[in-house]
Amino acid sequence: MFGISLRRRKIMVAALGVAALVTMLGSATPAVFADGGPREMPDGGHETKPTIVLVHGAWADGSSWSQEVRNLQARGYEVQVAPQPNRGPTTDTGYLKDFLSTIEGPIVLAAHSYGGFVASNAATGNPNVKALVFVDAFAPDEGETLASLSAGSGSVLEPGLTDPTSVFKLVPFPGAPAGVADTYVLPEIFINGFANDLPQEQGAVLAVSQVALASSAFTEPATEPAWKTIPSWAVIGTEDRVIPPAGQEMMMMRANAKITRIDASHLSLISHPDDVTAVIIEAARATS
Numbered sequence: 001m002f003g004i005s006l007r008r009r010k011i012m013v014a015a016l017g018v019a020a021l022v023t024m025l026g027s028a029t030p031a032v033f034a035d036g037g038p039r040e041m042p043d044g045g046h047e048t049k050p051t052i053v054l055v056h057g058a059w060a061d062g063s064s065w066s067q068e069v070r071n072l073q074a075r076g077y078e079v080q081v082a083p084q085p086n087r088g089p090t091t092d093t094g095y096l097k098d099f100l101s102t103i104e105g106p107i108v109l110a111a112h113s114y115g116g117f118v119a120s121n122a123a124t125g126n127p128n129v130k131a132l133v134f135v136d137a138f139a140p141d142e143g144e145t146l147a148s149l150s151a152g153s154g155s156v157l158e159p160g161l162t163d164p165t166s167v168f169k170l171v172p173f174p175g176a177p178a179g180v181a182d183t184y185v186l187p188e189i190f191i192n193g194f195a196n197d198l199p200q201e202q203g204a205v206l207a208v209s210q211v212a213l214a215s216s217a218f219t220e221p222a223t224e225p226a227w228k229t230i231p232s233w234a235v236i237g238t239e240d241r242v243i244p245p246a247g248q249e250m251m252m253m254r255a256n257a258k259i260t261r262i263d264a265s266h267l268s269l270i271s272h273p274d275d276v277t278a279v280i281i282e283a284a285r286a287t288s
Contacts, residue, residue: 114137238262
């Protein structure tokens with residue numbers, strides 16, 4: 001009797017195992033697609049995830065978003081880091097508009113610093129952009145310039161509006177219009193003004209790894225801003241010395257942005273990437 005019972009028990013256990021496997025396969029989530037289609041969620045749920053497009057700021061490149069890219073990819077998001085030639089809002093907006101036009105499906109556009117100026121211009125009229133995320137960023141209204149938003153703000157860049165050599169190293173570049181040069185923030189200002197919550201050694205590396213911004217960028221006006229029609233989120237570093245918090249608060253409140261404040265420098269995307277990622281995901285989920 002014992003031998004028969006044991007065999008039956010083994011058969012029952014095996015049958016239950018097969019049934020469980022069939023159930024698991026039947027409820028499996030869709031594969032991850034690169035076109036913004038359904039993606040697997042960490043909690044086993046489903047949603048149509050937007051493509052996350054990241055726009056870097058002036059004197060920087062796409063590597064400033066490295067940790068956010070890793071974080072978002074780990075959560076199953078399609079992530080693209082947009083090109084940014086740093087030639088000024090007019091040229092850079094055109095680049096970003098063309099880049100966004102190649103992406104199908106919903107987009108969350110996250111931008112840092114000067115990148116916010118460009119993103120706000122470029123997203124206007126693109127129905128795929130469902131959310132804007134400004135990270136220590138400019139969000140200008142039509143006609144405003146980097147210079148007008150920086151004047152009187154207490155920014156470490158403000159002295160450069162009247163005496164450029166007090167803040168920048170000026171370097172000629174081929175084909176530059178008369179009076180226009182490439183600007184590089186002086187290392188001591190970069191370390192203490194941009195990277196003031198990073199280890200000094202890291203700030204020193206970033207200071208000599210800058211991508212130039214054309215000096216003409218400071219006086220080119222913004223066009224009709226996307227934040228007037230697209231829901232916005234913002235990360236404001238309370239220790240930001242480049243775009244001081246008061247100026248960011250003004251811009252983000254008029255944009256009706258959902259604001260997250262963190263104890264961070266202008267480079268919060270490097271010093272606090274998990275906090276920044278969380279806000280981007282919040283915006284992405286709001287589009288689903």
